[in-house]
Amino acid sequence: MKRLILPVMVIAGLAAPVTSRAIDFLNDNFDSYANQAAFEALWPVVGALPSGTLSTAQSDTAPNSIFNAGTTLAASAMRNQRSFAETGVPSPINPISFSFSFYDGNAAASPYRSHSNLQDGTGPTSYGQLVAMGLNNNQLSSANGGNFYMARILGYTPTDTGGTSGSFFKLNDVGAPLRSTGWHNLQVEITDLSFRFFVDGILSKTVAQTGTLRSYDHVRLGSGLSNAGNDSYFDNVLVQVPEPTAAALAGIGICMLIGLRRSRR
Secondary structure, three states: OHHHHHHHHHHHHHHHHHHOOOEEEEEEOOOOOOOHHHHHHHOOEOOOOOOOEEEOOOOOOOOOEEEEOOOOOHHHOOOEEEEOOOOOOOOOOOOEEEEEEEEEOOOOOOOOOEEEEEEOOOOOOOOOOEEEEEEOOOOOOOHHHOOEOEEEEOOOOOOOOOOOOOOOEEOOOOOOOEOOOEEEEEEEEEOOOEEEEEEOOEEEEEEEOOOOOOOOOEEEEOOOOOOOOOOEEEEEEEEEEOOOOHHHHHHHHHHHHHHHHHHOO
């Protein structure tokens, strides 16, 4: 009977975290800012670009969101960034989730450059250090199955964009929703095995994790590039490590028990 004590204790200890809370590294609905200056204090502009605007004209959760005005001039393109504590690299019980609400101001328009980035540092150069979601103009609406939202992983070469490393690809798996004017939730869940992209809660693309695992510490709003005059808004930015699932914890528990059995041989 004594030989069962340690495995039972391991299982009991692993079961306890199931009731723990998710860890939020960044959770901002932009509703707490009294004015534009307060927003920019926490979300400074990037370089010499102008700032996105705190706005009540649109919101996914009232009253505020961040407005990026349409422009055909790169010098007028808006971009802000926010830093936060390092997430740590993803693992089976430490997946990293990045999501935000995106207002597509004109779904009938060709994909325009408006997106938000999750970044490892302010000057990412290597695989996986930047993950973006939104829209970009490297593909037409009709390409690769239709008018879908898009994503990018720095260093990843999509098969549907002519072999260009780091280019935007469409979130176009079976069942993925097409673009429509209005608010949409874009999310990526990063694990040690994959990047899983969701549009409005629907799994829309899975990309295998093939490079160095990254810890993230910045979010950028806006492409910082001309967007053919199309307006967009951002709301409800969330970077978190979700609550561990029972399945993930059970899997680790099994691995530990196997290790214990082997150590006794």
